[in-house]
Amino acid sequence: MIAESVSVPHCPKCQAQRPDGAEECGRCGIIFAKHKPLAAKGRLSPSRPAVIESRWFLTAKQWLIESDQTTESMTFYGRAAVFVAMVWWGWAFMTTPLETNYTGESFVHLINLPFHEAGHILFIPFGRFMTILGGTLGQILMPVICLGTFLVKTHDPFGASVALWWMAESLMDIAPYINDARAMDLMLLGGVTGKETDGHDWNNILTMLDLLEWDHRLAHLTYNLGILLMLASFLWGGTLLLRHSRRLWE
Numbered sequence: 001m002i003a004e005s006v007s008v009p010h011c012p013k014c015q016a017q018r019p020d021g022a023e024e025c026g027r028c029g030i031i032f033a034k035h036k037p038l039a040a041k042g043r044l045s046p047s048r049p050a051v052i053e054s055r056w057f058l059t060a061k062q063w064l065i066e067s068d069q070t071t072e073s074m075t076f077y078g079r080a081a082v083f084v085a086m087v088w089w090g091w092a093f094m095t096t097p098l099e100t101n102y103t104g105e106s107f108v109h110l111i112n113l114p115f116h117e118a119g120h121i122l123f124i125p126f127g128r129f130m131t132i133l134g135g136t137l138g139q140i141l142m143p144v145i146c147l148g149t150f151l152v153k154t155h156d157p158f159g160a161s162v163a164l165w166w167m168a169e170s171l172m173d174i175a176p177y178i179n180d181a182r183a184m185d186l187m188l189l190g191g192v193t194g195k196e197t198d199g200h201d202w203n204n205i206l207t208m209l210d211l212l213e214w215d216h217r218l219a220h221l222t223y224n225l226g227i228l229l230m231l232a233s234f235l236w237g238g239t240l241l242l243r244h245s246r247r248l249w250e
Contacts, residue, residue, distance in 0.1 A: 063151055067151075087234055098176050120134045139170050146163040146166070172230075175220070181203045181207075182215050
């Protein structure tokens with residue numbers, strides 16, 4: 001009997017008094033037998049994962065995604081062009097083996113080079129080892145600084161995703177240099193190879209760390225990290241571009 005299966009004294013929707021044996025509410029008209037399964041279903045529905053509701057997740061979502069509220073159409077088209085270039089160029093970097101030194105011969109390498117050389121000068125006060133390593137650090141720190149500036153200063157997460165792409169490319173640009181630590185066949189800035197001088201940065205760094213035989217493994221690790229960060233930049237920039245398009249046309 002329905003009356004036996006549903007034993008609440010009041011209507012669960014409008015709280016009106018429910019006569020014994022009534023199958024529907026006289027005030028709002030809901031059918032009690034149908035309402036009970038729906039209520040039970042609601043009680044049994046799984047709660048949202050704790051990580052989705054965590055303060056850190058919500059803060060990261062705000063900074064990385066939701067802070068972008070741009071609605072200008074020209075900005076969208078400009079971003080779309082940049083994103084296509086990122087994917088096209090990045091795909092070429094990711095699918096080319098590091099042994100070819102494709103990244104080191106690209107145009108972006110010329111952009112990285114001044115920051116690499118400036119890094120050597122910047123880290124002189126910290127001793128010889130840091131002076132040598134400073135070239136690599138300077139090359140990586142510049143896109144990191146740009147990324148932080150876009151997020152904190154200008155609240156432009158799409159610009160930050162481009163900076164992440166640049167950081168990924170910088171890591172991939174460094175990898176052939178690490179890979180050449182023992183062979184020292186790469187042509188250096190002065191037009192000579194490491195064999196013709198006192199070595200090059202990563203030959204000296206790994207020699208000082210007694211890790212010279214690890215050059216190939218460290219190079220591939222660096223290159224693969226660059227690939228992962230580049231894929232992350234695609235996902236990040238694509239998400240922001242999709243949200244921007246929805247703000248324009250929905």
